[in-house]
Amino acid sequence: MMLVAGTRPEAIKLSPVARSLRLRGLDPQVVLTGQHPHLDLADYGFGHGPHVELECPGQADPIAHVGAVAAALRPLLEQAQPELVIVQGDTSSAFGAARAAGAARIAVAHVEAGLRSHDRRQPWPEEDFRIAIDSGSAILFAPTELSAANLRRERIGGQIHVTGNTGIDAVLRASNGIERRAPAEPTLLVTCHRRENWGTGVAHVADALRLVAEQRIARVELILHPNPDLATRVRAALAGCAGISFHPPCGHADAIRAMLSASLVLSDSGGMQEEAAVLGVPLLILRGRTERPEAIATGNVELIGTDSGQIVAAVRRSLAAGPPRPAMPFGDGRAGDRIAAIVDHWLANRAAPHAAAVAAE
Numbered sequence: 001m002m003l004v005a006g007t008r009p010e011a012i013k014l015s016p017v018a019r020s021l022r023l024r025g026l027d028p029q030v031v032l033t034g035q036h037p038h039l040d041l042a043d044y045g046f047g048h049g050p051h052v053e054l055e056c057p058g059q060a061d062p063i064a065h066v067g068a069v070a071a072a073l074r075p076l077l078e079q080a081q082p083e084l085v086i087v088q089g090d091t092s093s094a095f096g097a098a099r100a101a102g103a104a105r106i107a108v109a110h111v112e113a114g115l116r117s118h119d120r121r122q123p124w125p126e127e128d129f130r131i132a133i134d135s136g137s138a139i140l141f142a143p144t145e146l147s148a149a150n151l152r153r154e155r156i157g158g159q160i161h162v163t164g165n166t167g168i169d170a171v172l173r174a175s176n177g178i179e180r181r182a183p184a185e186p187t188l189l190v191t192c193h194r195r196e197n198w199g200t201g202v203a204h205v206a207d208a209l210r211l212v213a214e215q216r217i218a219r220v221e222l223i224l225h226p227n228p229d230l231a232t233r234v235r236a237a238l239a240g241c242a243g244i245s246f247h248p249p250c251g252h253a254d255a256i257r258a259m260l261s262a263s264l265v266l267s268d269s270g271g272m273q274e275e276a277a278v279l280g281v282p283l284l285i286l287r288g289r290t291e292r293p294e295a296i297a298t299g300n301v302e303l304i305g306t307d308s309g310q311i312v313a314a315v316r317r318s319l320a321a322g323p324p325r326p327a328m329p330f331g332d333g334r335a336g337d338r339i340a341a342i343v344d345h346w347l348a349n350r351a352a353p354h355a356a357a358v359a360a361e
């Protein structure tokens with residue numbers, strides 16, 4: 001069996017699966033596509049095991065990257081002949097791996113299946129990629145009942161299992177022993193990387209952050225993305241603005257520590273919406289739509305978009321409100337164990353027809 005990951009969030013969300021599979025004696029072959037080059041798996045809870053590198057760095061054109069990953073993975077699949085390829089989420093790495101497996105007639109299991117914003121342009125290309133991965137998967141691990149309902153509505157052919165999101169396993173592990181620490185002065189933690197925000201979105205967010213810092217509404221701590229082009233763009237948009245500190249991308253435990261030390265998080269990240277709900281940290285989503293209405297329903301997370309006036313107003317409102325309570329709409333932290341048990345069962349039953357044929361000879 002093979003696990004394929006390309007980006008930081010895939011490493012974070014596949015590490016609980018890898019750990020639970022290993023505990024069952026099912027040692028997956030780990031393949032890194034290289035979408036986030038120099039991804040150190042140990043920074044994201046994956047441990048130091050052996051892995052194969054495909055050396056396909058992320059490209060400006062995500063469709064081209066899908067093709068590159070599929071082409072690079074295909075010979076490896078032909079040689080290793082895994083029974084199952086496990087992918088996670090909605091990246092070009094995940095879709096490229098799923099396509100290569102499909103072409104080689106190898107079954108695909110999709111972790112975090114069924115997330116839908118119901119708008120193919122927001123987020124693009126992720127909504128397209130996850131729909132395509134789901135439609136070709138034999139096993140679909142839906143994090144919530146709502147994501148399973150999305151799959152049933154689309155009459156997806158594979159087995160659907162509601163397992164919880166493995167990101168919750170990861171955040172509970174990473175936050176173990178880290179206390180929520182209210183900062184002495186109001187502090188915003190900011191991340192912004194979604195493709196639909198690369199143009200005017202980043203500029204509007206930058207305007208809002210400049211206002212927040214200049215009017216001393218809060219201190220701004222901005223974590224840059226591993227994509228160097230994007231990091232340069234964000235830095236340039238905020239150049240010369242006092243009250244804003246830039247930080248390089250960090251490991252998962254440090255990211256969780258930063259969330260727990262902030263008064264408020266502003267982000268277009270998907271995983272941080274799930275984490276904010278669990279950690280009881282308020283988060284404003286810098287996007288027009290979300291595929292995680294469960295996070296909004298907790299009251300800890302609010303969808304505000306990228307209009308600078310609305311961002312500043314929402315920051316003021318949120319800072320004035322009391323801190324929210326932790327909420328667990330995405331699972332109980334045991335998704336990895338459930339997924340490993342289902343994979344184990346699937347592998348055993350898949351082997352049955354062959355075993356029966358051998359026994360009959």
Ligand SMILES: CC(=O)N[C@@H]1[C@@H](OP(=O)(O)OP(=O)(O)OC[C@H]2O[C@@H](n3ccc(=O)[nH]c3=O)[C@H](O)[C@@H]2O)O[C@H](CO)[C@@H](O)[C@@H]1O
Nearest residue numbers: 009010088089090091123126249250251252255269270271
């Ligand atoms: C459309 C959409 O929502 N798609 C998502 C997208 O991922 P995303 O938007 O969640 O991606 P990021 O924001 O990059 O990562 C977030 C994670 O990184 C941690 N973090 C952050 C800064 C840092 O310096 N160090 C860190 O460790 C942070 O705590 C959190 O755990 O792809 C995933 C994979 O397929 C999907 O699951 C997922 O639906």
